[in-house]
Amino acid sequence: MLYLTGSTLFLFSIYPMANSSKKIKEIGEDLLIKRITKNLTLGKDVMAGAGDDCAVIKSNDPQSYMLLKIDSVIEGIHYVKSTPPSAVGYKALSRAISDIAAMGGTPKHAMIGLSLRPNCNVSYVTSLYNGLSKASSPYNISIVGGETTNCSKNGTQSVTISLTGEVRKDLCCFRSKGRSGQSLFVTGKLGKSINGRHLSFTPRIEEAQWLTRNFKIRAMMDLSDGLASDLPRLAKSSNCGYSIDTNKIPRARGASIDEALCDGEDYELLFAISSKDCNKLKASWRKKFPNLTLTRIGKLSPKGTEDPDLEGGWQHF
Template sequence: MTEFGFIDSIVRRFAALPANGFEGIGDDCAILPLGDGTALLFTADLLTEGVHFLREATSARELGRKALAVNLSDVAAMGGRPVATLLSLALPEGVSEAWAQEFMEGYHELSERYGVALIGGDTTRSSAGITINVTALGRADEAHVKRRSDARPGDVIFVAGELGASGAGLRDILAGHYGTPLAAQHRNPAPQVEEGQWLGARREVHAMMDLSDGLASDIRHILDRSEVGAQVELTRIPVAEGADLQTAACGGEDYKLLLTADGTRAEALAAAYRERFGGPLYPVGRITTAHELVWLRNGTPETLDWHGFEHFKKR
């Protein structure tokens, strides 16, 4: 069983049920138009001990921040503003009250930074390991909501930051090197909340999502949903210091925004972004009509069987 095969089977099973006004599975968030030109956005993510984090390598405060950050990133990827969350925790025997309080301090820090209310959730006991589930709610003007399905041939593909630091940091952690700068970056993702809202308001931006599983996997979601292809130039992928090209393309958990924009307005968009945020949008390729992903090296096609993180793959 693959993750996306399982998701496809869920979509088919529930297809005949009423949508009740929701635009559901297929994007970073589900969308509920409110009828006044605005929409609510809903997303949920799990973090499971031993899969998403090692307790001995991650402080409770860092874990609290990360649990929220990955959900805020989903809202940002839709062009929305996060407004509230629900938090559910399953804690095993032996987790101290001090650990739980420190976790909530980290969660509160990021909630306070972005003005996000904690409005509910659940707590329970776990028989093995910590499990964290966060549901985040966002708001956006309907016209500003960005979907994976809106990429168009001729669009320039951008990433909003350097890639590979998180994947390289995970490699350090798995090798027992918990104190490296890259390991710290892996444990402390920074959701591009302001950037997502700004890009959502730009009409020349068509499709958008966040990079959670790696460029090599996540770009395919846009291609599949938009029924297009892409050419990605390997030499243009921005590789973070300490990472390598394959980790930048496949490592995952960078939580930078991936977007496509009108090719005739892409340079102006990148200039306006730099003026607003002080850093670049990196053009890494183009959307095509070919219905396939082609890797290029200095303009020449290169055959690479590169994929990002696969949740159900045996390791």
């Protein structure tokens, strides 16, 4: 992910002054984004472009925004050659759905771009579509188009998803809407997703919609690159710091604190909520989602007070 930071694929070490003869793996993501976007003009209907889980667009409906997302899974990075194609399809679409969830939205229409080797079996493609169908069905997402391209005989296969969504304007969550003093929560348990969860997770659509409809939650994101990468992003977007107790981070079975912070691909929700609503939220959540943990991990704080100063997260290069 280049400049929608929801699921960053290029996470480079950052040089303050990159020049054009640098390789993309050598310069920082932030600088690359800056260069790419500086000459682009956005229409007045664009409420959020680069930098959130989805792009947010004013629609013809005065009550709602349109959400737009593009996201890819790559062989060798997000799955391996031996991963069943149905799992690849399921994961590819579910990742994009998770980003729609992070805005408080409802997914609507998907288009699928496949990059395949020419000797790929027909059965691989049909199984992959079975996986896409499994991911789309619970949300009545219509798969309305697709494209398959030849990545060459020895090339790397990939699945690119373009997904639209919609969200009620007053319920749309942005990373930038957190405020110092708000409590930070995460759903579920983090770390060790490589053991299988990264292929079979359930996007938190239902939970996100329940949260935004029942509580005043305006800052949210999904955890794709690991809390150690993603929390600082949310805090920075909101012009805040943060203070968390790493011992409180909910860990998947067998995961260390470090793995819970850095493994990535959790696809859980991270959100901020007024601290006075914490107790009510916890009680209501237990009743509504008895099988999914909800954990207060800390709070947003004034800018410059990042405690601990997190590093790490999912590095692709």
